[in-house]
Every structure is written in structure tokens, then in C-alpha cells.
Amino acid sequence: MKLNRITWTAAFFISLLSFVAWFRFSYPQLEFVNFSVDRAMAMRIARDYLAQRGEDSASLRTAIVSGSDESANRYLQKTIGFDGLIRFVRENDFDLFYWIVRFFKENEKEECRVVISSASGEIISFQHTIDENEARPPLEREEAKHRAIEFLKSNFYFDLEQYTIQGDLETVLDNRSDFFFSWQRKDIHIPWDKDENAGTGKLLMGVKITGDEVLSFSKNMFRVPDQFNRYLARMQNTGNILSGIIHIFYLAIFTSAIFYMIVRRNHLAMHATKRFYIGLMIFSFALSLLSAINQLQNIIFQYGTTMSFRTYFWQFSVNTIVNALFISVSLFMPSLAGEALHYQVFKEKTSGSFLHYVRSTFFSRDMTQAVVLGYFVCIVMLGIQSLIVKVGQQQAGVWIEHAWMNNLSTAYWPFLAAFTIGFKASFTEELMYRLFAISFGRKIFKSTLAAVVISSLIWGFSHSSYPVFPMWFRGIEVTCLGLFLSFVYLRYGIIPTIVGHYLFDVFWNCSEYIFGASQPFYFYSSLSVLLLPLLWGCAAFLVNKKAVVKPMRWRLNKHQIYNLEVLKTYLNAHKEKFCHQSPYALREEISSHGWDVAVVDYALKDLGMIQEEE
Template identity: 25%
Template sequence: MERIRLNRADGVFIAVCLVLLAAGLWVSFTYFQKAFPEAAIEFRYSRDQSGQLAVSVLDSLSMTPPADYRHASIFGFDNTAKTYLEKELGLKNAQPFFGDPIRLWAWRHRWFKPGTKEEFQVSISPSGELVRLDHLVEEEAPGADLPEEEARALAAAFLARTVHLDTSRLVFLESSREGRPHRADWTFTWKAEGVEPVEGSDYRYAVTILGDKVGGYREWLRVPEAWRADYKRLRSFNNLAGQVDGIGWVLTLIAVVAVFVIRMRRRDVHWRTAIAFGLVAAVLFYLNSLNSLPQDLYRYDTTTSWPGFLLQTLLLNLIASVGVGVLIGLLTASAETMYRGQYPRRLALPTLFSPRALRTKTAFKAIFLGITMTAFFIAYQIGIYLLADRLGAWSPADVPYDNLLNTAFPWIAVLLMGFFPAVSEEFLSRMFSIPFLQRAFRGRLTWLAVLIPAIIWGFGHAGYPNQPWWIRGAEVGGAGIIVGFIMLRYGILATLVWHYTVDALYTSLLLFRSDNPYFIATAAVGAGLLAIPLLVALFAYLRTGTFLPEKGLRNGDLAAPPPVEKLKEAGAEKEPEVPAALPLPAGARLLALGLLAVGAAAMLMPIERIGSFLAYPVEPKAAVRSFADSLRATGWANPDTMHLAAFVGESEENEIGGEVYPYLLKHVGSIREFNRIADSTLLIGRWKVNAWVPENRFRFV
């Protein structure tokens, strides 16, 4: 057998990779924190310790949860306030406000019982302060009807004794009363004196008194509405770019399905490979959903059945997992045929991860290159972000905690977040799109065949909050061009290794930073999974002095499908005789006609139907004119300078099926009476006219 050894050119290749790998690692370790700064969080209390603090708060208020109540918890934060401070002040100037006095982060605890309205929710900051309290009770629960002064005194005492605030440094803002059937609820709001991180903002505290007991508390940074509107407008450009880019994704998926159907009819699909990739995707997706079940429990609606909730969650996750598996399987089947037909000398996908293929020189170099690309790509991103920051671009700071750390098997998420993006994006944007466009361009304009899917892939990330809106798309798209040419030169294995390792590394960063040896060890294995075959191949090469030959492993070596003519001949067998259809008996025909007549009569019967009054006799143009005349007559606005449009009230058809209407229908006794009230009292079925000026949040409806 011919010995396949590393030659001089391979030595140069390895040397270049080692230099790039070392440079990438140096840049990553030196500048990562500067390029991707994190919001500082002081975790003085763990999740379990904060749960004990939450119980002590409830005990002090005589609200100890009963023993049969379930407990769930998650980590969360006020993302709007975080973004506001970072965007307006910059992370460096915003950091001093994080934690004290502005408490953005919280361990959120919940005690509940299925089928019971009453529940207890307590949020504790990582430094141990109470930031939110909610005691949910029945609307008809009994209680006192206190005068405002007494209720406010209770609220102030709670702020002083439980929240430990100096009430003399609080400015009272407002109070509101809500009458209940057997009690009165009060809510009082204060703001912190002298706390204004950005002009126009303030930090607020609100206490709710249920009858004569504290039933709610929250504190928050009030973000001005004008800023919210401006930021929403800014984000709309990101969303628009993503929506336009979605056209490219749709066209690509149509091409994927078309190629799949054509190749399936030619019996040119490697089903075993497609099923294997689809099965791995489905299993990882479902295991990750099971691993995230504790987070789902926190969002459980107590008005629904507990067994039903669990069954629905498990079934929906199973259906979603099967859908993901089918999608990956279809994509694999279609992309593999394009890749096999266009690049006969590349290692074939059906054999790519076999022990024999992984011991070839081509696979060894591809895996080594993929790992090198990982370090290079991280350094590339660091350089882009540092340059963008210098030029005035903006991106939100990372949060150094994730609910991934609250799961039993966080390494499942590492495997999923490495496998799924790598397979779905590399198969779609590289393994399918590039050879497909090369064929469409008849072997010419290869650079365009690489550029188009790179742009589509890049701006598929435009929905990220990075500003300006195009910067994330340009960053990822630029990487896509490099990766596309690497696939052409070294095959799909190199890009799969790169994409998996990068995403798995980013997902596992929090695990590496933890003090848990189990987290660190499993993160290292999950993120470095594809380095294992590299080490095995290197060890085998050093032991035997040779790589294995690639004969039988390339695309061109796979068996070609039988010619279409033979398929037609094989399918041209004599069709079996089909017996003639027997006529229906006369009795059956009469019965069918009778049932048809009864059905037609039922359809024509004048029955009162829900929403039958929705006729809209006024034309929308007439409604717009009427509203414009009203604006002129009142002097509120000049409609000639505004946009006006008439629309059906927000989902009128859905409103008929909303929460209020089943209650109304149950108590009025008839559909006729329900329609009368909905038409004359609730005013359902009217045109709603909106008058607005673009990019101005002030509007008339």
C-alpha cells in the first residue's frame, strides 16, 4: 500500500495555520474583554441563597407559601433600562449605576399551586436586596377599604422596614385606587430624590396595598417614552434589513425543495445521511427542551391544568423537535446532492465522519484548518468591534449570566448551539448555495456564487441590536466570503468544524468562568468535540507513519443513480387490473340525497350567529373624511399635514373570541343579546381611524 505522508507543502500549510492559530489566540485573550465588554454583576447571593432571602421576606409579611406550593426560579433583568443607560451614557459611565442605586438584575422566585389563583412572586437582586414582590389573590378575596392616608402610611412603613429605604429622600408622585367587590386596593408611587442617570429619567418605587396588607412592590428605572419611540425607530431599520434579507432565504429554501424533489425522483438522495443528521438535530433539540423545563415551569399559568401543561409542553417540544429534524434532513439531502455533483474530488458527506475518512490527510488538514479558523474568526470579530467602536458604532454589553447555568445538563445546550447553526447555516449558505449558483452561472462568476449567499447569510443577522443597522450584516457577510472560498478550496468539513467550534465556544463561555468543575469539564468536551478526531488521526499517523487513502470516500466514488431510462423501464410493468366500480344501491342514494337536503336546509336557516352585526355600512374613505372634519372642527390638529387611514378595530374577529366575550356570552344567556351589547355598548364593528405624522409618537385615533 502506498504510504501517504505529509509533504513539504503540507508542512507550510501547518506552519501557516499554527501562526494564525497563535495570533488568533493572543488577540482573543488580550482584547476579548475590550471588544466585548460585560455589564458588571456582583453575585453576593446565589440562586438558592436568594431563595432563602425571598422566603424570609414573605415570612416577615405573614405570607409564607403553604407547604403544598411548588417553587420555580429564573434569572432576569430589565433589558430596556440596561439598553437605555448603555446607549445614552456608554457602558463605562453606565456601570456605576448598575446594582446601586439602579437594580437591573434579579433572581426571580415564584411559589404557586396548580388550579389556584393565589401565588407569591419575589425578586431578589444578586446583592441581596428586594426588588419586586407580588401577591396574587382572587379579585373577590375579602379585605379592608382603607382611607388613602392609612394605606399610604402602610406603604411608607413597608419601604422603610422591609426595603430599608430612607423615605425622607423619596419624592411622592401619585396614588391610585381600584375598587374590588369586597375590598379596595391602593398603589402609591415615589421616586428617588437626586437619582437621574440621564436627563428625563428617574428611579421609581411603587407599593400596592391589598385591603390593609402589602400585596405588591416594584422598583424600576423610568425610561422616557420619547427615547423608547426613537429606539424603536432605530431598531426598525434592523428589522427592515432582516425582512428584505428574508426574501433571499425564501428563494434559497424554494431552490432547496425543488432540488430535493428532482433528485428524489431520480433516486439520487442518500437517505441514510439525511436521516442521521436530522435525527441528531431532533434528539439534541428535544433533550435541550427537557433540560430547560425548569424555566418553563416559572411561566406556568395556574389557571390551566398541571398535567395538561406538562403534557402540552412535552408534546409541543416533541413536535418542534421532529420539525427541526425533518428540516435538517431535507436540507442535508438536497445540499449533499449539489455538493456531490459539483465537487467530485472532495470527501463525500455520507463518508465524512467515518473512522476511515477521519484518518485521511484531507480530513486531518480540514479539521486543523477549521480549528485555526475558530481562533482567526474570533480575532476577526474583535478587530471589527474595536474598529467599529472607535468609529462610533454601538452594541449592547454582554450579561455575564444565563439561565443555562440553572439547568442540570448545560453541556446539551453547548452541543445543540454548536451543531444546529453549523449544520443548518453551512449546508444552506455554503454546501447548497455555492454549487447551485455555480451551476446557474454555468461555471463562471464563481466569486458571485460565493458573494450572494455570503450577503444573504450576513444580513440574516441584521436583527441584532447593533448600530448602525448594517454593521452586523457587513461583519458576518465579510466572514461569509472568506468561509465560502475556504469551502471551495478545502471542502465542507473545514467550515463545519469552524462553525461548530465557534458557536459552541461562545455558548460555553459562562461554563468556563464558573467555579463548577463539572461545568468546566463538560464545556471543554462539548466545545472541543471536533478536535478529538484530529488528535486521533495525528496519533495514528505518528504510530503508522501514513494516512489512509481516500479511494472510495470522495464524491466521485459514490455510486451514481441508475439512468432515467432504466427507471422508466423498471416502472413500466404491466399495471394490475382494477375491478369496475359497482353502482350504489337505490336506498343508499336516497339516503345521501336526504342528508344533502337536510344540510342545505340547515345552512339556509336564519340563525343568529356571533358577530352577525359586523356589517361596516360606512365606507372607509367616508370614515376618514369624518374624522378629518372632526380634527379641524376641534382645532386639535390639521389633518392635511397628517397621514390618515381607516382600519378594522384591532382584530375585531379575534376580539369576539377574547377573554371578555366568553364571560359576557356565558352570562347574557343568548347570542342575540350578546350581539346587541357588543354592537351598541362595546361598539364593536366600527372603523378606527388613525391620524399620525411619520416618526412622531403623537397621534390621534
Template identity: 25%
Template sequence: MEQRHSTRNIIIIAVISLFVFLTMSVLPSENNEEVLHEDASTISIQQAEEIAMQFVNEQFDVDLNQVEILLTFQTNKQLSGYLQKNKLVSEYNELYGESIPIDYFQVQISNHDVLEKYLVNIDMISGKIISWKMNAKATMTDDAKQKIAELFIAEQGYNIDNFYLLPQSDYELSNYIYESYDGGIKDAKLQLHLTIMQDEVKSFESNFVLPDSFISWMEEQDFKAAIMSWLSIGFNILFGIIALIIAIVLRKRISFIKGIWLTLIFLIIYTITNINMYPVYRAMSPIEISNFNAVFIVCISILIYLILSIILYLTSVAADGLWNNKSKALWPNRKDLSYGQHALKAMGFGYLFAIIILAVQSIFYFIGETFFDVWSASDPSFSPYNFLMPGLMPLIAWAAAISEEIIYRWFGIPLFQKIFRSTIIAVFITSMIWAIGHTAYPIYPAYTRFIEVTIIGLIFGYIFLKFGFMTAVFAHAIVDSILFSLQLLYLDFTKYAFLSLFYIVLPAIVAYIMFKFHHRFKRNRPAPVEEPT
């Protein structure tokens, strides 16, 4: 009766949370307004590539049969942050949204035969070319180049009388930077950058020079976030060493099979993810070594996740010994008769708790943005545009759920229980350690995500201790699957609507498969032989 009452309360809270989450999702947020309007349709990747190729062919007379094309999503992170922090997004969109968009497609057209690379930046909505650059080096200078630059600026619709030419260094005689006398947004000054070579405009870019105080503050916040991320890596390594020692000491009473399949799933997903991010690594490199650099980064990333997989496996088996007799209740064995039913129940509660966590997250950011000057900047690092196959991105949800629930809940909680003799302290410490690994996201101030994820970690700690490891993994995977699926829908609703729905219901499919396979296992299991009396 008590369990039914508890289940009913969770359902009621989940229903209220769903209403809260949906309401928060549609509320306008002045402090965190999207720089790229969500209601504006974007051009397709194929359209962007065709626009860039046509431009390069006309501007530089390039043989398009000899080139390689790479498209990535880019954004001006610092300018985005400056606008968000100072509540200037609406004003910026009105003044410069069409001519200097924050988010844009960057098409890289490479000619490996002559080691030339052309970067063409295209407005994602209008398809207008906003800037371009050629990597060829300057070979001559000429006084007439300034006139060429000024004529070109006038052709772009700017009044040259509103700009002044900044001094050039000896090494940048072909680079011209014009700064507006009064144009800009608040304290950010508008600049036009041009490169003139052989009487032609080889590059053009318009951007804003932000105040040094803001840049320094943002860089300081990013540095603090990076330090916390490195601390998280250090804790993972320390956990791995401790787990290895525990596994050796308790080797006679632990199962070395525990978690091996989940570890393999984790490694496979992150291997796929790192290969999927190849375009990002490729775009960051010079043309002459871009392929080598990208492959090298992918290989190093896979190696890092291989090491993390070993840590994941060690913590999985070591925790089995730390929990002693409680391990079967928290993480039941596949041979247990109730395993299939437990999987279905864990999935059901997983969906309920996922809705609650999403509502808590929405309320947290609403309060943060309204009362504590919390804001976010755009960042292309994990944009689905920058994946070889965007549709595979939500798989990360499962890898994150498996690894983090094993390391921080399944292993971390009993470890700190042994040290501090308190479950509450153990849950709190593991939640904080888990949180510092999530501070590298472009949300400011840097401590914001630490507080948010610590709160969510406390909820996951409750789920784990009250409903078991499997429920915590399902809830974690469902939360991340919903968030990643929303990114796919923003990318292309028509193309990814069915796939996004699939990822959201995938936990239910997984639980049902677990139930059916275990049900077949039980039927084929030989009945116990009664001993004669």
C-alpha cells in the same frame, strides 16, 4: 510546497489572532460595560430559593409543603439598553446597583391548590430581596392604604417627601405608584410600585420610567430585527422547496444517504434544547395554565425544528447533485481511503480558523463600540440560568454548525453559483441570508449583527471552498463551543470549569473517533480482487 506555505501562513495568522482575542477580552469597554460585575460572586440557585421561601412564609404565612418552586434569571432589558447607549452604567451601579440591580433571580412559588403565585426578585450578589408580587386580586379599598404604602416606603429607606403619588384609575384602586421628583438616572424617572390589599403590602417593585423616545426607538429596532428573522425563516422554506425540486430532477445521480446522520444529530440536539428551556416557558405563563403552556410551547418548538430537519436533509442531498464531481472533494465519502486523515486535518484547521474568527469578531465590536455607538442590552432568553440542565447548552454549537453549513454553504453557494455564474456573488448572497437570521440578538442598532455575521459568513465561505465542508463545520462548532463555554464559566467557574474544557476539546475528540473508526473500517475492508490477465 505551496500548501505548506499556505498552512504556515494560517498558523501565523491564528497565533496573532489569539493574542488579539485575548487582549480584546480583557480591555475595558466604556460603551458596553457589564451591568452585573463579572468580578462579583453570585449566590447559588439553592440559596436564592431558600431566601425566597423564607420571605414568602414570613410575609404571607404560606405552607411551604404545598408549593412548587421555579427559579429563572431575569433582567430589565430596556433599562440595560438605556444605560449602555448613554454610557451610564458606572453611574447607575454607584447610585442604584445594590438597591435596584438590572440582573436578578426571580423565584416563582406556586400553590396550585388555591391558584396563588408569588414572585420574589432577589439580588444575585447580595441575596437581598428587591421586589415581590402576589397574584391574588384586590377585594377591598381603604383610604388608610395610602398611609400603609407610605409607611412601607419609609421602611425601605426612601424619603417619602421626595415622591408624589400618581393618579389611580378605577381599576387600580389598590395599586399605588410613587414617582420621584428629581431622583433617577439622566431622563429616566425612579418609580415605586405597591399593591395594598387587606391592609397588607402584597407587592413592591422599584423601577425606572424611560423616555418615550428611547422606548420607541428600541421597539423599532426590535421590530426590524424580527422582520429580518422572519425573512430568514422564509428563505429556509424556499431553500427546502428548491432542494426538493432539485432532488427529484437529479434523483438518479445523487446520494439520498448524504447528511442523514447529521440531520438526526441536529434534531436530537434541538429537541433536548427545547426541553431544556422548559423553565423559561413555564415562567412566562399564568399559574393556572403554566404547565400546559410550557409543554405546548415545547411541542410547537420541536415541531418547527422537525420541519427544519426535513429542509436540512433535502438541501444536503440536493447539493450533492449541484456540485457534480466536486462534491467528493468538498464533502468526502466515508468510504474514501483518506476520510480519516481528512477529518483530523479538518479539525486542525477548524481550530485555527475559529481563533481567527473570534479575533475578527472582537475587532469588529471594538470598532463598533468605539466609533459607531454599538451597544448591547442584557437578555435572559438564552441565559444558562434558565435551562433545566445548563451543562447541556453548548451542544447547540454542533446543531448550529451542522445546519447552517449545510443550508448556506453546502447548498446555498452552488445554488447561487448556477443563478449568477459567479462564486464571489454566491458567497456574498449566502452570507447575507445567513446573517439576517442572527439579528434578533439584543445588540443595537439592529443592523450591527447583520454586518458582523455577513463578514464572518464570507470567512466561512472561503473556508468551505478552500478546505471543504468538514473544516467549515469544525470551525463553526469550535467558535460557538468556546462562546457557550465562556457563558458556563461566568455562571459557575468551579462547577463548570472541567465541562467547559470538555466542550472546547470535543471537536478534537470527535475527529479522533472518526479517524479511528475509519482506520478500523479500512483494515476490515476486503482487498480488491485482481482480474486475471
């Protein structure tokens, strides 16, 4: 695939316009993110705090994860918009992102959770969970309230004049009484609906006292009205219904791929690419296992202390291996079926599948051009997405959560988590929805346009359960991206499509470390993951192998080679018997007698009775 100067010029200017759109509309979403406090710093702060309370953290198991106040995020974006959310965070010293450190013992209920601001390192919340039957010294309500107020004053500069009492609850247990007090900021009432009875968003401070101990506290709690939560649940149900419907179509495509692979299992295009896809499948499986290890802190954090940790860990390990195996197999089957279908339906578009590169080389300067084009594809995707979301925000009240940042920050190596997401999504989805689905749709509907539209719609609305509200909007957004990727795939091939998709996913999963405040390690490691395809492109440029397409031939083992000589001897001795048959009929007749189709093809080609596959 050689691109002319006009194509490169158009790609550059379209990418430039797309970058401007992204910078104008999407960049502000990342600029305010602050991860100045990393995992190690947060852990030290939490241990020091427990030591101040007289707790021995060395005897406890620990887990640390990244978190965000999703309910506040979605409510404030819905009511005051994204710009209003940023102002609210800054004006009220509100922490949208934080670290949660859990200290616990196996098979015991008692545990501590320390919540630390990812921006400042301040402890913004704490919870000490103890058994209901554990005794504490008796305490009167007024004394407990006084202690709560003094605690907030000494730790958070609490001004009682700016707050009104919101909660005053006493819980009487067998051996103690727990007192919970909360205060509401007088000047913060954020409505979400014209109906005055629908409730408003409130900013609270709270403390829980028992005996002489502060059991829990929270510097800033954003209280979302119950009616808004019910409204949101209805929207999520719509997204889940859409996803469920689309899942039926996905299963239909996946089942068709399996069926086609079985029926055409002797297709030479499958045989030629089988080793490549087996290698890809093994790499995907290993990457899934490595990803689980990378998320070990999240696994430990979710451990419930009602069972032994060993039992919990083994259950999780088995589930992880099974899921990783399924994902890897789901990559393998549609890919092989797609290779055979593409060879049949789009034989003139050789760069549309990996068969072309398996038969020639992955290290030519044509490959370099395809990789570089993938970077332009990614930038255009960012621009398309930014424009669509901006229109959605203005016309349909769209808002987007940032929960996707949590899993990445929780990982030991966020860059590896981003690479895993980008690699698996780009290969799995592009091979399924572009390589197989478009070829399959073209064969069924006899129309490339219909194949592109249908496959893009299925791909797009399969994302309807993502945290974008209204949830149907995500389907429209991704469908538009799918239409663009389909154009790139049909015009320029599979490589720029996969590279563009990979970069798009990796970019969004690393962007908070690149554009927000973060530690240097996170910044540079994120850049390195984005540059991986370019390294491949540079290697291809330097190696510069000539892209000579080799004929497709079966790989034979020793047993097949022996049978090949036997069959060739027989065919040479009986040429007059087969000379009037067509190549297809001849292949079918010999194969019907139990001969291996690979041996039959080799024998007929060696004897010149059929032509080599181009």
C-alpha cells in the same frame, strides 16, 4: 487535507491578534456578569422568604427562571455607553441580572413572584397577585404611605432625603383599597435625546400596600421614557422588515434544495451520504426534544392558570415535536442536495463536503488537523466580531443586549443548552449556506465570488431581528463573518468551518460562566462543551486510519441483488446490442424500462461498461 508550516504559523499569529482584539473590546462585557447565586440557592431564599410571610410554599407549584432588566440595559448602553452602564450598576447597587421564582396553584389567579439578585442573593422585588374581590382590612392613605416608607427603610436603608415622591395611586376595589407609592432618586436623570421634552431615565423604589400586607415592592426600578420605547420599537420594526425580506430569499434557497434533491434523487453522492445525514437528522431531533426538557422551568413559568396544566403541557409537547421534526428535516434536505451539487461543481475540493469522509474515514490525522484549525477559526471570528462591533459603537452608536444569557441560565444544564445551540446552528447553517448555497450559486452565476457574497448576505441579514441596535448592524456583522467562513470552507473544507461555527456559538453562550462569577459546576461544564471537538480530534489522532477514498457504490437489498444477477445475465447475452451506445445513454435506456437505477449502475460497473465514480 495536510496543512503546511506556513499555514499553521499564519493561523497562529492571526488568531493571536484576534484574541488581543477580543480581550481588549469584548472581554469587559463578560467580566462584570455575576452568577454567584445559582438556581438551588435562589429557590431556598425564595422559600424562606415566603415562610417568613406565613405562606406554605410546599403546597404551591414552583418555577424558576433567569431574567435581566433589558430595558435598563439597552437605555443605559445607548445613553452612557457600556463603560457607563458598568459604573451605574456598581455605584447604584443596581441588579441587571436576577432569578425570578414563581409560586402558583393550577387554575387559580393568586400567585407570588420573588426576584433575587444573582450576584448577592438579596430579594430585590416581590409581587403577590390576588383576586380583585379578595377582602383586606380598610386602611387610610397616610397610614399606607407611612407603612411603605418604614418597609423600605428597614429592608433597603431608604433615605427619604435622597428621593422625591413620584407616584401616589389609590385603587378602590369592592372589598379593599390598594395603595401604590413610588419614589424617584433626585440625583439620577439620564437624558437620551437633545430634546428636553423627550424624557429622562429615572431610578425608582416602589411599594404596594393593601390592608396589613405588602403586596409588592421593588428595590430599584429603572424607568425608561415612553418616547425612547417608541424609538426602539421603530428600530425593531426595521429589523423585522429586513428579516422578512431575507426570509423570502431563504425560502427560495430551501425550495431550490428540495427541488434539486427530488430531481437528482438517484445521484450516487446523495445515496452515499444518505445514512450519515439520516443519523444526523435523528440526533438533531433527539437533541431538540432533550433541549425542551432542559428548559422545563421556562415552560412551567409561562403557564397561564386559565387552563389545566395537563392541557397546557400537551399543547406545548405537540408543538415541540412538530418544530423539532421540521428543524431536523430542514437539515436533511439541503445537505443531500448540497452533496450532489458540490460533487458536480467543486469536484476537486473533496474536503468541502462530508462525502469525502463518508467514503474514507472520520478518524485520520487529517481530521485532527481540520478540528484544530476550527479552533483557530473560532478565535479569528471572535476578533473580527469584536473589531466590527467596536467600530459600530464608535461610529454608529451600536449597543448590544445580554438577553441571550437568560435562556442558558434558566436551563437545568446550561452547558447542554449551549451545546444544542452550537450543534444545531453550525450544522444547519453551514450545510445550508456554505455546502448548498455556495455550490448552487456557483452553478447558477458561474462565479464563486458571487455565490459567496450572495449566500453570506442572506445568512448575515437573516440575523437582523437579534437584539443588536441599530438592528441592521447585526446583518453587516454576520455577513462579514459569513465571508470569512466561506473563505475557510472553500480553502480548507467543511470540518474546520463547522467546528469554528460551533465553538463560536458555544463560547458566547457559555462565556458568562467562564469569565464571570459563577459556580464551579457551570465553569467546568462550560469548558467541557468547548473541548468536545478537541476530544474528537484527539481520538482521530490516536486511531489514525489511513484516509483511503473508497469508490462510490450503491447498497443493494436482497431483492435488488436478485434483479442485479438477472440484468447482468441479460446484458452479457446481448452485448452486441449495447456496445455502440455511450454509458449515459445506456444507463438511461435501461432505466426507462423500469429497472432500478442502483441495479443498473451496479450491473454496468460489474461488466466494465462504465467506470467507477472517483
